[in-house]
Amino acid sequence: MIEVYCDGGSRGNPGHAGFGYVVRRDGKVIKEGYGYIGIATNNVAEYTAVIEALSWLEKHFPKVDLVINLDSKLAVSQLTGIYKVKDSKIRDLVFSIRMLANSFGQIIFRHIPRELNREADKLVNRALDEQIKKIKY
Numbered sequence: 001m002i003e004v005y006c007d008g009g010s011r012g013n014p015g016h017a018g019f020g021y022v023v024r025r026d027g028k029v030i031k032e033g034y035g036y037i038g039i040a041t042n043n044v045a046e047y048t049a050v051i052e053a054l055s056w057l058e059k060h061f062p063k064v065d066l067v068i069n070l071d072s073k074l075a076v077s078q079l080t081g082i083y084k085v086k087d088s089k090i091r092d093l094v095f096s097i098r099m100l101a102n103s104f105g106q107i108i109f110r111h112i113p114r115e116l117n118r119e120a121d122k123l124v125n126r127a128l129d130e131q132i133k134k135i136k137y
Contacts, residue, residue, distance in 0.1 A: 002061060004053045004068045005112075007120035008045025011128060015039060018131070019049035020123025023057065031056060034123035036131040046075045047093035049120070054100040065105040069112045071121075076111040 003024045010017035017040035023031040033056060037048050050068060057066070070076050077083040078094060085091045101107050114121070 001065050001067060002057070004057070004066060005117050005120040006046070006049035006053055006068060006070050007117050007124050008042060008047070008049045008072075009121070009124045009128070010040055010042050010045055011132075014041045014044075016128055016131060017041070017045040017048075018124045018127030019045050019052055020120040020125075020127065021049050021053035021056075022119045022123070023053065025061075029119075031060075032119075032123060034127040036127045043072070043074065043087075043090055044093065045124070046070065046072045047090060047097065049124075050075075050079075050097050051093065051100065054097065054103075058100060058103045062103045063105055066107045068107060068109050069117065070109065071112055071114045071117040073111050076109045079109045 005022040008017065008019040017038065018034065018036045020034040022029055033052055035052065037045060074083065078085050079097065085094050
C-alpha cells in the first residue's frame, strides 16, 4: 500500500496558490512534489495536489492500492461522494481525479488532522515562497 499526503494552499483566497505532496511506501518517502499554480483558491490548490500526485504515481506505480491523506475535510467529503460538487472548476478537477483513479486498485481518501500533514504543507509553502521571491526580483 502506498500512502500519499497532499496539501494545497493560497495566500489570499483566491491568491497566489501552490500544492505539495509526499508519497510514502513502506513508511519511506519515495517522492516529494510541489509547485506554484498561479492565482487560485485553497480548494483548487487542494485538488491540484491530488492530481499532481496521482499523475506521478500513474507513471511509476499503476495498479497499486493507495491511501490519499488530506487535511481538507471538504475535499475528502467531495471526493468520496458525501458532498456534492457545485462549483464547475472543482467539478472538472474532481473529474480529472476520477479519471486518474482508474489507473489504480483501491483508493481511500482519508481526512487527517493538519498536524499530520506538515510535510506536504511545508512543500506548499516552499512553492509559494520560491514564486514570491521570483516576483520580487
